[in-house]
Amino acid sequence: MPDPDHAPFYITTAISYPNGRPHIGHAYEAIAADVIARFQRLQGRQVRFQTGTDEHGLKMARKAEEQGRTPADLANEMSGYFREMCDALNVSYDRFIRTSDPDHHHASQAIWQAMEAAGDLYLDRYEGWYSVRDEAYYDASELTEGEGGEKLSPQGTPVEWTVEESWFFRLSKYEQPLLDLLRTPGFLEPASRRNEMIAFVEGGLRDLSISRTSFDWGVKVPGSEGHVMYVWVDALTNYLTGLGYPDDTSEGMGTFWPASLHLIGKDIVRFHTIYWPAFLMSAQLPLPQKVFGHGFLLNRGQKESKSLGNVTDPLALAERFGVDALRYFLMREVAFGQDGSYSPEAIVLRANAELANSFGNLAQRTLSMIVKNMDGRLEMFEQQDADAALLTTVRAACGSELPREFNDLSFSTGIEAWLRAVYACNQYVDEQAPWTLKKTDPGRMKAVLQTLFVALRDLAIAIQAVVPDKAAALLDQLGIPEGERSYAAMSDTDWFARLVAGGFTVAPPTPLFPRLELPETEPAA
Incomplete structure (x- = not known):
């Protein structure tokens, strides 16, 4: 057997939804993933590191409509800001993937066809609650009521009643295999996330609606006119696209799949540890070795939001304090996996x-x-x-x-x-x-x-x-x-x-870390 300490290492971030500019949470995940990738390279491992943007879905379509432009035009602009952030923060990715890339459409249609060949897709009618902001379906039992009586998702986002023809994935078929996977030591960390997902699956899984007909900004469902894939089907497939799927090339899938680590935020653990493994099981592909759901980064203890006026531009922080000082602070200050504040x-x-x-x-x-x-x-x-x-x-x-x-x-x-x-x-x-x-x-x-x-x-x-x-x-x-x-x-x-x-001579040194100063009047958050 190959030595696991020297086996190829494939790490991915969640791909960012570019309906707005990057915030400090995006920077935190990108930096953490970069630290892992660099560390593994320093240990002598062959590393592949992928990040990028998740550009399809109703949320992007509506945002573009609000601005009087096409979704593709919006995606082109906003994706550029995320790539700029990664480059400015010295994030050493091997590929910055965009779900609008042609090879990604090809890969998404290939995994769809593999799931269809397994008998796991069927056409029916979807009626239920959908959060555009989360791009997620929720059972009525998961909803809460807002101050004005409106229904909200577990994340506190608005939901709307959706009725349309849809392709469904037989998620219920994989209930026991998913429980077995979630109970596998090391697959999902930290333990608190693992316990949440086990409880969710134990509550029973319903088949998952995986196509939409109410908009057309997405990957077309092969052989089904008018249907585009549910954004999470194509978003998750990006991890395969970057390795050349469906071609099992020696330098891609043959070397780096299954992924060593999917690094994600705690709010999207369900998609990565229930939906994604089920899709892979259906397509008869190996499962990722580990998923880690890190915590949120809070601004002075508060979650950032436009309404509070406390959204931080990570590039402004890096320019003000230095890239390495910011990277050091984020990795040093927060116990990884827990929420932290800056x-x-x-x-x-x-x-x-x-x-x-x-x-x-x-x-x-x-x-x-x-x-x-x-x-x-x-x-x-x-x-x-x-x-x-x-x-x-x-x-x-x-x-x-x-x-x-x-x-x-x-x-x-x-x-x-x-x-x-x-x-x-x-x-x-x-x-x-x-x-x-x-x-x-x-x-x-x-x-x-x-x-x-x-x-x-x-x-x-x-x-x-x-x-x-x-x-x-x-x-x-x-x-x-x-x-x-x-x-x-x-x-x-x-x-x-x-x-x-060799006669090496030390030259007069240049200070590595000049002392930082705060302005005398720091604006309140």
């Missing part, structure tokens, strides 16, 4: 305390002292017990603790382990006092500074997935070749000797 003050406080004052300052003063006191030249040195103890601490955090926690998607815990190693380095500087050793024992001073140089290399390699630009800048300053920046390279014991033998 504010400009919290970003500044975290970035200054941990990046600027602790890690950035450690790098700046270490490299500056090597330049000033050793002319930037490295030399072989003998370790004392204090040096060996520090490097043991750093290597445990960077080579063991952080990777273990990141493998479990516990980013904040992994970064905390890394940060303890940073603090240990700063404590070591204070205890060894190289500025004093310069006068009393210059040889010992050199050993202390170079011990810190070695520690900085491990710290920079370990945190690359979170702050890729700043970590790369530090590794450049340390003279570490691009091919020697993986986790496996951390165990290379000869790298320092190669730098010395």
Whole structure:
């Protein structure tokens, strides 16, 4: 059997619905997925990372109509904003997919035909409650009543009574296989989401309406004039489209399917762990290995909404505080899987305390002292017990603790382990006092500074997935070749000797993380 730790790794985000510009929640998921993709690459795995936009459905059709334009024109504009966000936030996707892409229509029709061949589709009449905003059908038992007596979905969105001819999928047929899947350890996390979905399936599954005739902005149902696919059928199929489905190519489906991880928001877990696996079972395709439903990111504890006037442009945050500082904050601040909160003050406080004052300052003063006191030249040195103890601490955090926690998607815990190693380095500087050793024992001073140089290399390699630009800048300053920046390279014991033998010279350093400042008057949310 192949080694699962080195098997190809396919990660996807949920594709974003582009009926509005990106908000901080979109950025949070894209950054988290990028951290995972980069981390897996650093572990030596062949990674495929896909994100994109989900452009069909009634919601987009109505939005376009409101603006007096075609849905395609609206999709072209809005999808561009999401791609721009990913590029600006240094999201290293392999494909940015659009459900309006021709190959996606082909893939969606292929899985439809596979489900039809399995006998799982039939034509009937749909009467029931539908939320345009959620693009979801709801049973009457799931609805609540609004302040004005209107019916609302479990998400608090308006629903409307819908009557039309529809193709149905025999979802009820897959009730037991889905329960078995949901009870499989590791398939759906966190546990709270798993328990919710098990309870939902145990309540009984009704067959699912999967086509619409009231609008035509979507993938055409093959052989059924006037029908377009329910948006979630074609949206979920994007995960296959990006691998070349229905062609089982060695570089696509043959290498990367089933997906290693679908990373999604907690509000769309039902679609990904009940509808999607059932479609795949019907089409006789392997099921994804894991679905993770992360929490919401709240603005000062409140969910963002246009009515509250607290919707945040993630690009404005990145421009204001720096891309890597924003990425670090989001991964450090929130226990992944739970809801979290952010504010400009919290970003500044975290970035200054941990990046600027602790890690950035450690790098700046270490490299500056090597330049000033050793002319930037490295030399072989003998370790004392204090040096060996520090490097043991750093290597445990960077080579063991952080990777273990990141493998479990516990980013904040992994970064905390890394940060303890940073603090240990700063404590070591204070205890060894190289500025004093310069006068009393210059040889010992050199050993202390170079011990810190070695520690900085491990710290920079370990945190690359979170702050890729700043970590790369530090590794450049340390003279570490691009091919020697993986986790496996951390165990290379000869790298320092190669730098010395090659005559590497440390140049005067550039500060990695300048301190951030808030305006004197921060506008209220």
